[in-house]
Amino acid sequence: MSNSVDLRPASTGQRAAEGTLERPMAQAQPGAIVEPEGEIAITIENLSLWYGPKQALTNVSMKIPARKVTALIGPSGCGKSTLLRCINRMNDLIPTVRIQGSLYYHGVNLYGPDIDPVEVRRRIGMVFQKPNPFPKSIYDNVAFGARVNGFKGNLDQLVEQSLRRAALWEEVKDNLKKSGLALSGGQQQRLCIARAIANQPDVILMDEPCSALDPIATLKIEDLMRELVKDYTIIIVTHNMQQAARVSDYTAFMLTDEQVTGQLVEYGPTEELFTTPKDRRTEDYISGRFG
Amino acid sequence: MSAASETGTPFTLKATGHVARRQRLSRMSRWVLFSATMLAVFVLVYLMQDVVRLGWERLSWDFLTSYPSRRPLDAGLRSSLLGWLWLMGAVIVMAVPLAIGSALFIEEFAPRNWFTELVRLNISNLAGVPSIIYGILGLAVFVRGFDLWGITLFPSLGPTILAGALTLTLMILPMTIIASVEAIRQVPPSIRDGSLALGATQWQTVWHHILPGAIPGIMTGVILAIARAAGETAALIMIGAFAFIAFDNTSLMQSFTTVPIQIYNWTTLPQEGFRVNAAAGIIVLMTLVVGLNLIAVVIREKFRRSW
Numbered sequence: 001m002s003n004s005v006d007l008r009p010a011s012t013g014q015r016a017a018e019g020t021l022e023r024p025m026a027q028a029q030p031g032a033i034v035e036p037e038g039e040i041a042i043t044i045e046n047l048s049l050w051y052g053p054k055q056a057l058t059n060v061s062m063k064i065p066a067r068k069v070t071a072l073i074g075p076s077g078c079g080k081s082t083l084l085r086c087i088n089r090m091n092d093l094i095p096t097v098r099i100q101g102s103l104y105y106h107g108v109n110l111y112g113p114d115i116d117p118v119e120v121r122r123r124i125g126m127v128f129q130k131p132n133p134f135p136k137s138i139y140d141n142v143a144f145g146a147r148v149n150g151f152k153g154n155l156d157q158l159v160e161q162s163l164r165r166a167a168l169w170e171e172v173k174d175n176l177k178k179s180g181l182a183l184s185g186g187q188q189q190r191l192c193i194a195r196a197i198a199n200q201p202d203v204i205l206m207d208e209p210c211s212a213l214d215p216i217a218t219l220k221i222e223d224l225m226r227e228l229v230k231d232y233t234i235i236i237v238t239h240n241m242q243q244a245a246r247v248s249d250y251t252a253f254m255l256t257d258e259q260v261t262g263q264l265v266e267y268g269p270t271e272e273l274f275t276t277p278k279d280r281r282t283e284d285y286i287s288g289r290f291g
Numbered sequence: 292m293s294a295a296s297e298t299g300t301p302f303t304l305k306a307t308g309h310v311a312r313r314q315r316l317s318r319m320s321r322w323v324l325f326s327a328t329m330l331a332v333f334v335l336v337y338l339m340q341d342v343v344r345l346g347w348e349r350l351s352w353d354f355l356t357s358y359p360s361r362r363p364l365d366a367g368l369r370s371s372l373l374g375w376l377w378l379m380g381a382v383i384v385m386a387v388p389l390a391i392g393s394a395l396f397i398e399e400f401a402p403r404n405w406f407t408e409l410v411r412l413n414i415s416n417l418a419g420v421p422s423i424i425y426g427i428l429g430l431a432v433f434v435r436g437f438d439l440w441g442i443t444l445f446p447s448l449g450p451t452i453l454a455g456a457l458t459l460t461l462m463i464l465p466m467t468i469i470a471s472v473e474a475i476r477q478v479p480p481s482i483r484d485g486s487l488a489l490g491a492t493q494w495q496t497v498w499h500h501i502l503p504g505a506i507p508g509i510m511t512g513v514i515l516a517i518a519r520a521a522g523e524t525a526a527l528i529m530i531g532a533f534a535f536i537a538f539d540n541t542s543l544m545q546s547f548t549t550v551p552i553q554i555y556n557w558t559t560l561p562q563e564g565f566r567v568n569a570a571a572g573i574i575v576l577m578t579l580v581v582g583l584n585l586i587a588v589v590i591r592e593k594f595r596r597s598w
Contacts, residue, residue, distance in 0.1 A: 090488060095403050122490030132481035134500060144499070145489035192485070199489055 032278045033062065034268030036250055041066035041203055041233040042087060047101035049082060049262070051094065056082045057262035059101070062252055069225055069234045071248035071270065073241060075285070078254040079262025080237045084205050087235065088124040089117040105203075122149055125196035129208040131188035133180030133195075138163075138172050141180040141191055145199035158198055166194035167224050186217025193224065197232075204228065206236040210243065222247045241286055245274050253282045339577075346570025354571055358537045359553065363564025366557075368572060370536040374452065374547035375521075377540050379583070381456035382520050386463050387513055391502075393464070394471030394509075399497055411472070418465035426529025429458030434530050450531030453543040458526055463516035470512020471505065478504040503594055510591035514584045521580045524551045550576045 042064040049057040057079045064070050072080040082091065089110065091097045103110045110120055122145075133141050142159045151158065159176070163169040168190040172178070180191050189209055196204055206225075210218040225234055225247050238244050244251050251274070252267040266273060266282040277283040306314050357367025401407045431437065433454035436447030448454040478501050486496040527533075527549060533556065536548045548556075550572055557569040 088488065090484065093484075093487065118490055118492050121488055126484075126488035128481060128484060128488075130481060132479075132485040134482060134485065135504070144486070144491070148489070148491040148495045148499070195485075195489065 032266040032268075032282070033264070034272065035063055036065040036068070036269075038068075039066040040064065041106065042235075043104040043107075044083075044086075045102045045104070047083070047086065047099070047103060049079075049086065049091065049100070050096075050098045052096040055261045057086075058260045060254075060262070060264045061101075062264055062267050064233065064235060065250060066233045067229060067231065068249040069229050069236060069247050070250045070252065071244035072235065072237045072252050072254060073239075073244045073285075074254035074265075075256075076239075077261075078256045080252075080254050081207050082262065083254070084126075084207055084235060084237050087203070087205055088121045088126055090121075090126065092117050122199055123201050124203040124205060125199055125201035126205040127189070127192050127196055127207065127209050130212050131185055131192050133183070133188050133191050135179065135181055137177045138180050138183070138191060139176040142194050142198045145195060149199065162194040162198035163191075165197050165228065166190045167220060167227075168194055184217070186213050186220060189213060189217070189221060190224065193221070193228075197228070201232065203233040203235065206234065208237050208239060211239060218243070241274075245270060253277075253279075253285060255281055255285070257281075342570045342573045345567055346572070346574050349567045349571035350574060354568075355575070359535060359556075363562050363568055366565070366568055368550060368553060368575060370538065370540070371548045371550045371553035371572075372575070373540045374532075374536065375549040375551075375579070377452050377543065377547065378455050378459070378549055379517070379521060381452060381543060382459045382463070383513075383517065385456060386460040386467060386516065386520075389460070390464055390467035390512075390516075391471050391509060393468050394475055395497055395502070397468070398472050398475040399493065399501060414465045414468050418469060420465075422462055422523055422526040423529060425458055425462040426526030428461065429454060429526060429530045433457045448544070450534070450546050451544050452540065452547045454530055455527055455532055455547065455549075456543070458530055459520045459523055462523070462526060463520050466519070467509075467512050467516045470515070471509045474505040474508025474512065475501060477508055506594040507591045510587045510594075514587045517583050517587070518580055521583065522551050522576070524549075524555050527552055528555075550579070 040063045044060055044062050044064070047057055047060045048055065060079075060083060072083060074080050085091045086099065086103060087105075087110070091099070099111060105120070105124070109115070134144065136144070139159055142162050143155050146155060146158055160169060160173075163172060168187060171187060172183070172191075180188065183191060189212075193204075193209075210221050213221065222243065225236070228234060229249075236244075236248065248270045250268065251270040253265045253273065254262060255265045256262055266277060266279045268278075273282065274286055277286060354367045355372065356369050357365060358369050359371070360366040397407065397411060401410075432445050433448050434450055436443060437445040448457075482500050482504065483496055486500050487493075491499070531546070532548050532552055534546055534548050536546065538545075540547055554569045554572040554576065557565040557572065
């Protein structure tokens, strides 16, 4: 996992500087990007993405800290889900996608020539917007990842552990044979989180995990995120600015405007971004003037 | 509000004007659809009672276990029934896995380009080809063997069960593939995404999620295809299954005949007794097809689920 360090710091700074000169439109205002401190899990460098002829991301560069919650916010169509799906190569599944730039996971280029997306997705798990449990029992839902990955240990124990960590164990422990689809929406989403945890990933991506849930279920998931972030790097896409403010340590604001689609406008510690935004557009967005 | 407490409300909730017209149309559509269903049921019931009344008396264990004969009362279904069972068994074993495999490849693995689309379009067209054409193909390729520039691409099988099964397999493949492709498409993409995001390979995703999810729809296609193969006569006559068989089939490499062909045979004979035999044969054939389909329905219900 740690054949890391070498080219990251130098090349990031250099390319970012070049970018500023060449394409001022696609760049944030000076100072609007505050690099996080400490261990970095994922480094994104000048990432651009096209769906066929349509550009969805333009020159996104950011470093995502390990064992922190990083929130991606912005109005619909700003590219935040697209960016998220790049990180575990889920965009590979869309035939017309074209990607430029690089994405490093602990120093390893995720889009390098000998990188297997299956291996990437095992380490970088994902929870989707709409809870999508498999039409199987609760137990089989949680055990699926371990089974397909050839897990050799005690499966019962892994299932219990994962359900406990996802704060679902107490509600389902007597009914592990019940279909995952028989659970409520909030429970289903926690089941999907348990399923992701059971794979023992390093990073968990969450694509608007609460948008289909009621406020109480939402709070439970948010508490869970704060609990999980002690061990996992969490990246969450959310429409809900209060949620970003509540759960995240760092926040990135993305925007699509007339000139540039899917740009990173501002990125920094959540508190700073929400209290003293450096970019005019961030301020407009978080104060509800558009989006 | 005050008006409502008075003698009359200022509005009415009864269907009037535009709403009344739309409701009339809605009620009418119900009756039109009901009539369409009843028409189909009536024709079917009429034909069935006709057949049952004529053939019921002839049904007996002897009828099922006797070889064909020149005397109507001695003739039975034994050899055609055995030939039919062999044939259907071979067709199901060959056609179902091939169809599901092709459908999975087309839908899940093949690159999405014009060539895949062309293949898909051609399969749809093949589903509309008359069975006699498949019979001619079967005769030329499977029965007589297929040589090209002196190289044997397919050995001559003669008018055997295997040749018949291969012919019927080709005949029902297109419709089974199309039904399977549609069934696979009905599996929600969120299930596929969920599985892949957990580090499952494409094959694991297909095997654990796509296939179980698609089986109910696939089985519906299989039921229709089996029904078509079960009653097939023209293609089999073409490949030489219109034969007098007075032995029990024990292998795929024997000549054979089937129940539909035996029925057809009997209807061409002048004696009244053979007409009765044909009716009895139809009852047996219908029972067998219902039995086969019941198996498919049981499999379908076992895998049925809501997303």
